[in-house]
Amino acid sequence: MVVNSLSFLCFFLVVLVVYYLLSTKKVLQNSFLLACSYWFYAQVDLKMTGLLVLLTIIFWGIGYGIQKAIEQEKERLASRLTTLSVVVGIGALFYFKYLNFFIGSFVAAADLIGIHLSWTASHIIVPIGLSFFTFKLMSYPLDIYHGKIGHEYNIFNFANFIAFFPTILSGPIDRPKPFLKQLTQSRLFNPDNLMTGFRRVLWGMFMKMCIADRLDLYISAVWNNFEHHSAVSILFASLLYPFQMYADFSGYSEMAIGVSLMLGFKVAENFKRPFFTLNISQYWSRWHMSLTSWLTDYVFMPLNIKLRDWGTNGTIAAIMLNMTFIGMWHGADWTFFLFGIYHGLWYIPLMVSGQFFKKTKIKVNNHGLPTSPFAMKMVGNYIVVTFGLMLFHSTDISEFWAVLCRIPEAWNGGLFFDMPTMVNAAICSIALIYVDFQEEWFPNKKLYLPRFAETYRWELTIALEIIAILLFGIFDNNQFIYFQF
Amino acid sequence: MERKDILAQVQDVFREELEVDDLVLTDETTADDVEEWDSLSHVQLVVALEKSFGIKFTSREILSWDNVGDLIDCIEKKK
Numbered sequence: 001m002v003v004n005s006l007s008f009l010c011f012f013l014v015v016l017v018v019y020y021l022l023s024t025k026k027v028l029q030n031s032f033l034l035a036c037s038y039w040f041y042a043q044v045d046l047k048m049t050g051l052l053v054l055l056t057i058i059f060w061g062i063g064y065g066i067q068k069a070i071e072q073e074k075e076r077l078a079s080r081l082t083t084l085s086v087v088v089g090i091g092a093l094f095y096f097k098y099l100n101f102f103i104g105s106f107v108a109a110a111d112l113i114g115i116h117l118s119w120t121a122s123h124i125i126v127p128i129g130l131s132f133f134t135f136k137l138m139s140y141p142l143d144i145y146h147g148k149i150g151h152e153y154n155i156f157n158f159a160n161f162i163a164f165f166p167t168i169l170s171g172p173i174d175r176p177k178p179f180l181k182q183l184t185q186s187r188l189f190n191p192d193n194l195m196t197g198f199r200r201v202l203w204g205m206f207m208k209m210c211i212a213d214r215l216d217l218y219i220s221a222v223w224n225n226f227e228h229h230s231a232v233s234i235l236f237a238s239l240l241y242p243f244q245m246y247a248d249f250s251g252y253s254e255m256a257i258g259v260s261l262m263l264g265f266k267v268a269e270n271f272k273r274p275f276f277t278l279n280i281s282q283y284w285s286r287w288h289m290s291l292t293s294w295l296t297d298y299v300f301m302p303l304n305i306k307l308r309d310w311g312t313n314g315t316i317a318a319i320m321l322n323m324t325f326i327g328m329w330h331g332a333d334w335t336f337f338l339f340g341i342y343h344g345l346w347y348i349p350l351m352v353s354g355q356f357f358k359k360t361k362i363k364v365n366n367h368g369l370p371t372s373p374f375a376m377k378m379v380g381n382y383i384v385v386t387f388g389l390m391l392f393h394s395t396d397i398s399e400f401w402a403v404l405c406r407i408p409e410a411w412n413g414g415l416f417f418d419m420p421t422m423v424n425a426a427i428c429s430i431a432l433i434y435v436d437f438q439e440e441w442f443p444n445k446k447l448y449l450p451r452f453a454e455t456y457r458w459e460l461t462i463a464l465e466i467i468a469i470l471l472f473g474i475f476d477n478n479q480f481i482y483f484q485f
Numbered sequence: 486m487e488r489k490d491i492l493a494q495v496q497d498v499f500r501e502e503l504e505v506d507d508l509v510l511t512d513e514t515t516a517d518d519v520e521e522w523d524s525l526s527h528v529q530l531v532v533a534l535e536k537s538f539g540i541k542f543t544s545r546e547i548l549s550w551d552n553v554g555d556l557i558d559c560i561e562k563k564k
Contacts (some may be wrong), residue, residue: 305528305544357526361522
């Protein structure tokens with residue numbers, strides 16, 4: 001069930017009505033929400049719903065054990081249970097997502113030295129949303145162990161946090177503390193939340209259906225047949241890909257955040273105009289923020305603390321491992337491994353030069369816009385990101401290499417240009433760039449409207465977004481890129 | 486060592502490491518209140534505090550701090 005589909009719309013409308021009819025009875029409202037979340041997940045991945053429930057029970061039980069061990073001052077037991085939770089979480093990820101990859105790589109390596117093996121694990125099916133809900137599960141015992149939260153004795157509240165249907169498939173990856181706190185508060189019908197949430201859903205649909213899916217027509221046409229396209233077309237499609245990814249995943253996040261808000265929940269933000277950044281470090285602080293902050297707190301920080309006596313070298317080691325985790329989190333392939341390493345390597349000059357440890361403020365000119373050197377750095381950073389995403393887009397290393405080799409071979413051809421697709425995509429992309437530009441550089445300045453229209457600003461925005469979606473949207477329920485993770 | 490003396494010494498370390506001369510810390514101050522205090526400068530602060538007080542923190546202690554008050558509690562226990 002895709003979030004921007006008619007079936008989801010019907011499901012959500014029914015949920016919304018019943019949910020607010022139960023709003024005076026918190027226990028019933030939370031129970032209904034949990035039932036809806038499990039029903040939703042079962043529609044998407046029936047076979048793995050049992051696994052989701054089982055892992056929820058295991059992690060809740062471990063959380064209970066850690067809490068009791070801390071209360072009884074059994075430090076070693078608390079530490080061992082925390083380690084166990086990490087082993088179970090990583091183990092589940094490894095078995096379902098990476099075992100096949102490692103077996104395949106091992107068999108290929110053995111083949112190179114003349115040992116022929118017929119091992120396979122291709123029967124393993126990756127549960128949808130595994131990478132997202134496993135991270136939510138693991139943060140729970142870790143937070144209890146570090147004293148950030150107490151154990152949630154109501155298992156249904158914990159299950160609600162893990163299975164919350166707006167975010168279970170592709171995030172944002174929420175943290176236990178803010179979410180569990182919201183579950184204990186009553187969520188009455190609030191027209192402001194409903195309206196703001198609805199606007200974010202519409203904006204997300206616009207990004208996904210009018211920009212990401214439209215750009216996908218061009219990018220896929222070039223990338224899937226790169227051997228027949230010129231270097232200019234390949235480079236142009238590659239340069240468009242980060243923008244498509246942004247519209248796709250940020251669009252999904254807007255919808256997930258909007259749907260959550262309509263249910264009275266404030267969940268983590270995921271994007272903050274990531275292309276207005278000067279270097280790779282700033283980029284990652286604004287791209288898939290809920291994942292990067294999770295890895296910062298649970299991977300980078302503990303590593304950096306452990307290696308603190310090594311100085312800058314310790315930070316470099318922590319960053320390289322952290323970025324490798326980020327790469328491999330996206331998928332089981334060497335392209336993702338290299339994607340992580342590639343990004344990690346870009347941090348080294350920043351750390352050696354000291355820029356990493358300083359907050360560089362962007363200088364603006366008299367018009368409030370970034371000065372030329374800073375604007376050029378942003379363009380440069382976009383190109384750095386583009387190269388990394390070429391790896392990300394490739395099905396394997398050999399395809400990535402073949403695309404790279406094709407570029408110097410095919411300088412003579414012209415630019416492939418699919419006029420209707422590009423015109424539609426350009427109109428909608430300009431709208432997105434304009435909105436991001438306003439929010440980044442002129443956050444307090446509203447678009448001028450005549451006085452009679454000013455009263456209806458919200459209504460006009462919503463009407464305009466609906467018209468734009470109907471006019472420019474692609475209605476074939478295209479999957480979101482991040483659903484595969 | 487009294488708590489107020491620990492706070493004063495911690496504040497000096499923060500001012501020097503974060504290069505903010507007029508920084509004033511209280512028990513309730515968190516990383517969100519100080520722009521320069523992020524996940525990177527946090528580790529630099531830890532190293533500087535360990536040097537200044539002549540103590541060593543465990544990873545669990547460092548990761549459990551929510552505010553300056555928690556940090557001072559931890560130093561108080563070790564002094």
